[in-house]
Amino acid sequence: MAESGRLREHGPSTPDAPTVHNGPVDVQPCGHAAYAAGFRGCAHLVAEQPPDHYGRFTGVGLAYDGLCEACAKQDDPPVIALCVGCAERLDDCGDVVGWIGHPEIRHHDTDPGGTWTTADCAVEPLDDRCVAALPGGWLVLAEAGLVRVDGDGTSSFVAPVSLPVEPSDLRSADPPRPAVHTSADGRHAAVVTDFGRHGVVLDLVTGTPVLALDRGDYRYRHSSFPVAFAGVDRDAVVVAATDWNRLDAFDLTSGRLLTERVTAWSGDDPKPEHYLDYFHGALLLDPSGRWLLDDGWTWGPDGVTVVHDVAAWPGGDVHATEHGRELAVREVWDVPMAWLDERTAVLQPIGRPAVPGVEVHDVVDARRVTAFAGPVGRMWGHDGVLYVRAAAGLERWDPVAGARTGVVEGFAPNAHNPRTGRFAELAAGRLRTWTPAPPT
Numbered sequence: 465m466a467e468s469g470r471l472r473e474h475g476p477s478t479p480d481a482p483t484v485h486n487g488p489v490d491v492q493p494c495g496h497a498a499y500a501a502g503f504r505g506c507a508h509l510v511a512e513q514p515p516d517h518y519g520r521f522t523g524v525g526l527a528y529d530g531l532c533e534a535c536a537k538q539d540d541p542p543v544i545a546l547c548v549g550c551a552e553r554l555d556d557c558g559d560v561v562g563w564i565g566h567p568e569i570r571h572h573d574t575d576p577g578g579t580w581t582t583a584d585c586a587v588e589p590l591d592d593r594c595v596a597a598l599p600g601g602w603l604v605l606a607e608a609g610l611v612r613v614d615g616d617g618t619s620s621f622v623a624p625v626s627l628p629v630e631p632s633d634l635r636s637a638d639p640p641r642p643a644v645h646t647s648a649d650g651r652h653a654a655v656v657t658d659f660g661r662h663g664v665v666l667d668l669v670t671g672t673p674v675l676a677l678d679r680g681d682y683r684y685r686h687s688s689f690p691v692a693f694a695g696v697d698r699d700a701v702v703v704a705a706t707d708w709n710r711l712d713a714f715d716l717t718s719g720r721l722l723t724e725r726v727t728a729w730s731g732d733d734p735k736p737e738h739y740l741d742y743f744h745g746a747l748l749l750d751p752s753g754r755w756l757l758d759d760g761w762t763w764g765p766d767g768v769t770v771v772h773d774v775a776a777w778p779g780g781d782v783h784a785t786e787h788g789r790e791l792a793v794r795e796v797w798d799v800p801m802a803w804l805d806e807r808t809a810v811l812q813p814i815g816r817p818a819v820p821g822v823e824v825h826d827v828v829d830a831r832r833v834t835a836f837a838g839p840v841g842r843m844w845g846h847d848g849v850l851y852v853r854a855a856a857g858l859e860r861w862d863p864v865a866g867a868r869t870g871v872v873e874g875f876a877p878n879a880h881n882p883r884t885g886r887f888a889e890l891a892a893g894r895l896r897t898w899t900p901a902p903p904t
């Protein structure tokens with residue numbers, strides 16, 4: 465587990481900016497002849513073994529001052545600039561155990577514009593995740609089964625859906641709930657039970673089930689069902705969990721398993737080289753179809769977001785999803801995530817202890833590009849812009865400026881079409897769609 469998930473790792477407001485040291489080394493207020501760290505803390509953090517400490521936000525971006533427990537209880541404790549050595553010791557030895565105050569949330573709102581459609585539509589989705597994009601419309605899981613809803617609100621029945629009943633489990637915080645995923649070409653849909661064990665892939669043209677999904681009986685209650693349709697050119701391939709620690713790819717035309725390999729371990733023999741101690745979670749494929757985000761967890765428990773190179777997988781690297789790369793470790797999982805483009809992933813929330821907001825990761829360079837406070841809720845990326853479903857409406861965020869740039873008031877979409885950019889809200893007998901204006 466490489467990343468500690470602390471905010472300061474990459475600096476608060478200008479993340480990853482290299483520290484440029486010009487001129488002579490000065491004696492810093494901490495008493496050390498060293499370069500300044502650009503970080504302040506109370507004098508009690510200047511120690512060989514700094515204590516756990518609190519972060520008090522300064523109100524500028526995510527910047528904060530470090531305070532020992534006693535100072536954290538005071539209204540306005542004195543802080544001093546620390547040298548790079550003090551800051552490093554703090555990072556290595558002491559943990560941030562809590563936050564005081566609030567980070568800066570930037571709002572630069574303008575009229576979001578965009579194009580609206582509204583139509584009467586009596587189809588009622590079973591749950592929030594039961595609407596998914598189709599070319600030219602939407603697929604809805606309703607009481608009777610899968611229903612196609614066109615842009616003008618007209619509906620046509622596609623197929624009934626039958627899933628094994630998930631046993632009730634009082635220990636689970638998240639009750640099982642249905643969810644629908646569609647392939648980019650609209651040929652296939654997966655209906656799964658999030659926080660459940662089972663799912664099914666259907667051919668939407670024939671209306672028949674083509675693949676039963678089962679992720680085994682171990683700890684499936686703790687994450688959304690891991691399933692995703694593969695990339696644009698491989699519409700007839702689905703990736704899904706077949707065990708708590710195993711993903712597989714299937715060719716839906718033939719039903720053939722594309723990722724044959726051995727992943728099981730009895731626990732007695734020496735651990736196999738590619739054994740994976742990780743519970744897969746919600747999956748999200750980037751627009752190019754190469755990178756697969758995995759919102760799973762490990763014992764601790766910790767939420768561990770991983771990215772898999774699925775292009776390498778059927779191509780010969782059969783254990784590609786056994787050695788995915790870690791992006792972030794947080795206290796939580798099953799949290800909103802989105803792709804801004806084919807290399808930039810956005811994860812909620814920030815760091816540990818969590819700050820409400822997003823981390824932005826470049827998965828190709830394997831680095832956290834930035835983080836900013838504010839976005840909370842289901843989110844989608846489109847044309848490099850982040851859209852977040854919040855209480856007041858659909859928020860538009862500029863991930864470069866780290867600022868909200870508009871709110872589509874009163875609009876709470878259930879689904880997004882990544883090809884057209886269109887959002888759909890199906891509720892109260894009405895289908896409303898909103899499409900952002902193309903970038904200028």
Ligand SMILES: [Zn+2]
Binds near residue numbers: 508531532534
């Ligand atoms: Zn102190």
Ligand SMILES: [Zn+2]
Binds near residue numbers: 496498551
């Ligand atoms: Zn120092």
